[in-house]
Amino acid sequence: MSDQTYIAVASILGAALVMGFGAFGAALGESRLGSAGMDAIARQPDESGNLARNMLVGLAMIESTAIFALVIALVLLFANPFVK
Amino acid sequence: MNDDLFGSAVVLDLGPIPVTEGMVGSLVVTVGLLVVAAILGRAAERRPDSWPAAAGRMLVGFVQGIARDGAGHDAPMLAVFGATLFLFVAGSALYGQLPGVRAPTADLAVAATLALTVFFAVPIAGVRVRGVLGYLRHYTEGGVFLAPIEVISELSRTLALALRLFGNMMSGHLIVGLLVSLVGLLIPVPLMALDLAIGLIQAYIFTILACVYVGAAIQVEERQ
Numbered sequence: 206m207s208d209q210t211y212i213a214v215a216s217i218l219g220a221a222l223v224m225g226f227g228a229f230g231a232a233l234g235e236s237r238l239g240s241a242g243m244d245a246i247a248r249q250p251d252e253s254g255n256l257a258r259n260m261l262v263g264l265a266m267i268e269s270t271a272i273f274a275l276v277i278a279l280v281l282l283f284a285n286p287f288v289k
Numbered sequence: 290m291n292d293d294l295f296g297s298a299v300v301l302d303l304g305p306i307p308v309t310e311g312m313v314g315s316l317v318v319t320v321g322l323l324v325v326a327a328i329l330g331r332a333a334e335r336r337p338d339s340w341p342a343a344a345g346r347m348l349v350g351f352v353q354g355i356a357r358d359g360a361g362h363d364a365p366m367l368a369v370f371g372a373t374l375f376l377f378v379a380g381s382a383l384y385g386q387l388p389g390v391r392a393p394t395a396d397l398a399v400a401a402t403l404a405l406t407v408f409f410a411v412p413i414a415g416v417r418v419r420g421v422l423g424y425l426r427h428y429t430e431g432g433v434f435l436a437p438i439e440v441i442s443e444l445s446r447t448l449a450l451a452l453r454l455f456g457n458m459m460s461g462h463l464i465v466g467l468l469v470s471l472v473g474l475l476i477p478v479p480l481m482a483l484d485l486a487i488g489l490i491q492a493y494i495f496t497i498l499a500c501v502y503v504g505a506a507i508q509v510e511e512r513q
Contacts, residue, residue: 262497265457265490269449272456283294 209289216285220278227274234267294459297396311396318380318393348372352496359500360507367503370410374403375496378454382488385458386481392488395458397451404451407499411443415506424506450498457491 206214242260246253297310332341349368352375356368378394385392393399415424428436461484468477 261490262494265487265494269453269456272460273449273452275460276452276456279294 212285212287216281216288220281223274223281224278227271227278231267231271231274234270235264238263238267294463295397297391297398309396309398310391311393311399314381314384314390314393314396315377315399318377318384321384322376322380348376355493355496356500356504359497359502359504361504364504364507367414367500367507370503371496371500374406374499375492378403378492378495379489382458382485382492385462385488386485391462392458394454394488395462397455397459400455400458401451403454403495404447407450407502408443408447410499410503411506414503418507427506446498446502450495454491454495457487461487 238260242256242263245256249256297314299307299309300313301308329341329345332339333345336342349372352372353363353365353368355375356364356371359371360367381392381394381399384390385395394403412424415427419427428439431439461480465477465481465484468480
């Protein structure tokens, strides 16, 4: 195999690992936030609107770590600077 | 595909300035917002009890609340800045739902431009409210040795702001595009709805973060 093939194989493997671990961490964080949010809403149903809004904001912030991983994976796949 | 994913295709060549899809989209969104603003403003003037006037007031109150949360006190200029960002990002998310176009914010250049606006708004607002020395002093609040960390955090949060917006908008576009090419009609509809919801939530988050960053710079110290 030539060097370019090795680089391509490594990039695809790297993209898969990045996306897998990135989604793993984000999913763990989102599940914790989701359970805490549900808990809070169950305790204080009167505040559910406020709590749900803050929870959504937190979810989107955590989601953005997975999105960063997605951007890195897409750079590796489609805009890799080492693949000629 | 390479050019389409991170930037957007050039649709028109005006001599030295290539006009990309993102630029056209931004222009359309801006003009659309101006038209809506004119309609709402006229309605608020002529018939203050009509529903467009009520919608306009709700929007203004919403963004004023975000600015107040960010700055810790009423901040009219910050509210105007936040409203501009919110309306543009939310308008782009709505525009991106039209068939055949992509949201201007799904273009890395447009998202980075918005993030840079926030990046430059922080020192401008800080110097205006607290003066040059007062603004520079906040870099050394945690100790002189933390000043470089503060500068790095300002740069990295700008990068995160740009990438968060771009990544969210682009990934929705990508997923819908993949599904349309794989399974065809009607299956991607729930994901398009999710994409729209994510776009609106991202507009809210972008505004909140911008208001928090600028609000921290214009906060008057309350120390004894």
